[in-house]
Amino acid sequence: MGVPRFWREIPNRYNLIGTRCGTCNKIFFPPRYICPSCRRTGKLEPYKLGGKGKIVSYTVTYVAPNGFEDQAPYVMAIIELDEGPKLTAQVTDCSPGQVRIGDRVEMVFRRMGQEGEDGPIYYGYKFRLA
Amino acid sequence: MRKVAVIGVGLTKFGELWDVSFRRMMLEAGGRAIEDAGIDGGRIDAMYVGNMSAGQFIRQEHIASLIADHAGLIPVPCTRVEAACASGGLAFRQAVIAVASGIHDIVVAAGIEKMTDVLAEQATEALATAADQEWEAYVGATFPGVYALMARRHMYEFGTTEEQLARVAVKNHHNACFNPCAQYQTEITVEDVLNSSPVCSPLRLLDCSPITDGAACAILAPADLARKITDTQILVAGVGQASDTISLHDRQTLTGLPATTKAAEIAYKMAEVGVRDIDLAEVHDCFTISEIMAIEDLGFCKKGEGGKLTEQGETAIGGSIPVNTSGGLKGKGHPVGATGVAQVVEVVQQLRGEAGKRQVDGAEIGLTHNVGGSGGTVVVHVLRRGG
Amino acid sequence: MEVGIVGYGVYIPLYRIKVEEIAKVWGADAERIKRGLFLEEKSVPGPDEDTATIAVEAARNAVKRAGINPQDIGAIYVGSESHPYAVKPTATIVAEAIEATPDLTAADYEFACKAGTAGIQTCMGMVGAGMIKYGMAIGADTAQGAPGDPLEYTASAGGGAVIVGKDGSQCLAAIEDTYSYTTDTPDFWRREMRPYPKHGGRFTGKPAYFKHVLSAAHGLLRKLQLAPQDFTYAVFHQPNGKFPLQAGKELGFTKEQIMSGLLTPKIGNTYSGASMIGLAAILDQAKPGDRILVVSFGSGAGSDAFSILVRDGIEAKRDAAPMVADYINLKINVDYATYTKFRQLLVR
The missing domain is CATH 3.40.47.10 (Thiolase/Chalcone synthase)
Structure with a gap:
């Protein structure tokens, strides 16, 4: 991921800024720029999510992609935020056997990746058991 | 809308085909399909080829031209179709639509992927591009x-x-x-x-x-024409x-x-x-x-x-x-x-x-x-x- | 100067490694080391943590406790000797992560273990001069100790953040005064492009740590006309468990005054975070009217001393964010192999 591509999503990745449709009040994270229900009548504006939610499903990743090798085995989960939207995120600071469906989690700020040894470091959201 | 039939099919061996290149694989599957159909290659009107990621696997884009060229199909129109692992299925659907609409008569629907020219972890990474890069792959999925x-x-x-x-x-x-x-x-x-x-x-x-090399090919024709060419008619x-x-x-x-x-x-x-x-x-x-x-x-x-x-x-x-x-x-x-x-x-x-x-x-x-x-x-x- | 602490927050990683685990690898006598350093275990950053992530977590806790609009923060200084980038500030990452951008100034500081308290002084000056409404100073580190070096037993990870504002009802403590003592004393250093610091062994003691800590403390007491018995608590930079107790004793402080802010035995030396986390631990339990002496130390060398007077505001704000004890009690102990993996010491 190149620098501009990461940089333009910093507010979303650091602070879970999604969007909310002013017409139907539905909240989106990851952010959407067209409301799939309201389409042209939708009014999307930035909306900050609280960073708390629960685990809908999870997997322990043993075979990690490039850049994630040092973290394996790590837990990936689909998390339903209290405001409604679901997202995919790592659950950090836990042992692989510790996570269960339904567990409460909260957002933390972590290092997500880097471009090799001399490239930029990417930060953003992960979750930990609450 | 015309009824469409499959008049010929062909497949390469699937597996780790170390000694066969991308273009050779396509020719092999295509050759078998043409032989199966029992038609002359010169009758082909168009081709749709499904391919997820030649760009990542063999650093080759513009494969439609490459295939038309090496298959001796020039100047028939050849179109690449991409929808990750559904690329082949979509290429077939595009070919069906082309025949059904009456724009073309004999149309090739092909699919190909050469995956073993890169290391397994690179292939895995290439496959992960089928997921949302920004919000799935980027976070480690x-x-x-x-x-x-x-x-x-x-x-x-x-x-x-x-x-x-x-x-x-x-x-x-x-x-x-x-x-x-x-x-x-x-x-x-x-x-x-x-x-x-x-x-x-x-x-x-x-x-x-698994990670596999392979190519597949199906030749389509309008049903009434197919009846003249094949014994057992397979209708889409x-x-x-x-x-x-x-x-x-x-x-x-x-x-x-x-x-x-x-x-x-x-x-x-x-x-x-x-x-x-x-x-x-x-x-x-x-x-x-x-x-x-x-x-x-x-x-x-x-x-x-x-x-x-x-x-x-x-x-x-x-x-x-x-x-x-x-x-x-x-x-x-x-x-x-x-x-x-x-x-x-x-x-x-x-x-x-x-x-x-x-x-x-x-x-x-x-x-x-x-x-x-x-x-x-x-x-x-x-x-x-x-x- | 009429400035005070509006909010504070800390962060300590979840993982710990015991002295025994490290000693085992090097054939050292764990009991002797534990006695000598007065230390049980140290915190270890997870594989996805660094000084920036630690600083952000501490900063977010400080903002929660302060209950202020982060847009009112006019300056952020992050002190560390393990900034993730050699060039590119940690402070901008923090500023963005607490949504303080873009109307502010920000910079990274480096002065070994006292870069965080240097940031507090900068914020005091800026707030006092009316340049900014609030300033945030952070001390955070993922400290490096070379494998096999005595530092390996102590060099740990953690951070503390302090938000400085005008003294008043919203403050949880007033900063009565500050005094610094600085000389050119090469007791400990890390050259550019080198992964681990070097140090002068016993030279880091008397001419460095003790000389600067004692001189700064004396200087501040003299300036304020105060004596050790005027303070309820004292926190000194804590490279190990022993030095601060010894420094306190020489200054005339009792062990009781020091123990509340002495965390090294449980989490190791968090470098730039150490004196700030120590202060936070005291604020977690102090009562209005309590006076706290804080003396940091940074190799190279210098000490910043502060006299802090706890205000009534502490009671309402204390519970708004996790306390130091919460972080200390929540832990997972790892073995040396896991530690080397987390610290990215394994070469591929």
Whole structure:
């Protein structure tokens, strides 16, 4: 991921800024720029999510992609935020056997990746058991 | 709209084809299809080729021109179609549309992927580009990981077991033993699957389809013309395609692919068949959980009962609905861009009664089900043996 | 100067490694080391943590406790000797992560273990001069100790953040005054492009740590006309468990005054975080009217001393964010192999 591509999503990745449709009040994270229900009548504006939610499903990743090798085995989960939207995120600071469906989690700020040894470091959201 | 028929099919050997290049693979599958159709290559009017990622696998884009050139098809129009692992299925659908519309008569639908010219981890990374890069892959989700999230939830909601998942792999390896083109010709046991190394829990290595080189080809013609060319006419009775969110997390359900249900509904309606009429199905078993969800979403059983149906042997050859007689993606191999067309090849051979030891007796109607990514694209075809 | 602390927050990683685990690898006598350093275990950053992530977590806790609009923060200074980038500030990452951008100034500081308290002084000056409404100073580190070096037993990870504002009802403590003592004393250093610091062994003691800590403390007491018995608590930079107790004793403080802010025995030396986390631990339990002496130390060398007077505001704000004890009690102990993996010491 190149620098501009990461940089333009910093507010979303650091602070879970999604969007909310002013017409139907539905909240989106990851952010959407067209409301799939309201389409042209939708009014999307930035909306900050609280960073708390629960685990809908999870997997322990043993075979990690490039850049994630040092973290394996790590837990990936689909998390339903209290405001409604679901997202995919790592659950950090836990042992692989510790996570269960339904567990409460909260957002933390972590290092997500880097471009090799001399490239930029990417930060953003992960979750930990609450 | 004209009726469309398949007049010829061809497949390369699937597997790690170290000594065969991308372009050679395509020529091999294409040559076999033309031979099978018994036509002269000069009669071909157009070509659609499904390919997920030659750019990442062999650093070659613009493959439509490359193939037209090396196949001696110049100047016929050749178009590349991409929808991740559903690229082949979509290429076939585009070819069907081209013939049905009357724009072209003899059209080639092909699929190809050369995956072993890069290291396994690079191939895995390339496959992960089928997921949402910004919000799935970037945060550490792998492709097996996304399906593992579905598997975990399926187990949680319906009590599906790891043994039931394993049975999909065991069955498909068994079927592959009777398919000379399949990557694997070896039986495996439930214990083998359960003892294989974890990839993304609950999925293990033997729950995953392999990295495969391969190409597949089908030649289409209007039905009335096909009648003059072939003895056994195989009609494309129904085609259905549906889209869904690219990210798994944006869906209401994690235990099935809504796009499968939608695409099947369209295809069944167009073919004027019900799910009970289907004699065999080639479904997209990129992971064992994928087959279990597919047989539920296609309507072969109720939601949540796919594991049980598999366990009871109903999806084996000789069962009530044989699934993946070719060995599926798991046993035959999964050269992603080729898979959708390879599924058509298997169903055509079955409907013609040419499937040898894996033949489903009296098969008249067959289905293919091809999935892109985690279900963002699904295409279903219903093929029928004509009179 | 009429400035005070509006909010504070800390962060300590979940993982710990015991002295025994490290000693085992080098054939050292764990009991002797534990006695000598007065230390049981140290915190270890997870594989996805660094000074920036630690600083952000501490900063977010400080904002929660302060209950202020982060847009009112006019300056952020992050002190560390383990900034993730040699060039590119940690402070901008923090500023963005607490939504304080873009109307502010920000910079990274480096002065070994006292870069965080240097940031407090900068913020005091800016707030006092009316340049900004609030200033945030952070001390955070993922400290490096070369494998086999005595530092390996102590060099740990953690951070503390302090928000400085005008003294008043919204403050949880007033900063009565500050005094610094600085000389050029090369007791400990890390050259550019080198992964681990070097140090002068016993030279880091008397002419460095003790000389600067004692001189800064004396200087501040003299300036304020105060004596050790005027303070309820004292926190000194804590490279190990022993030095601060010894420094306190020489200054005339009792062990009781020091123990509340002495965390090294449980989490090791968090370098730039050390004196700030120590202060936070005291604020977690102090009562209005309590006076706290804080003396940091940074090799190279210098000490910043502060006299802090706890205000009534502490009671309402204390529970708004996790306390130091919460972080200390929540832990997972790892073995040396896992530690080397987490610290990215394994070469591929």
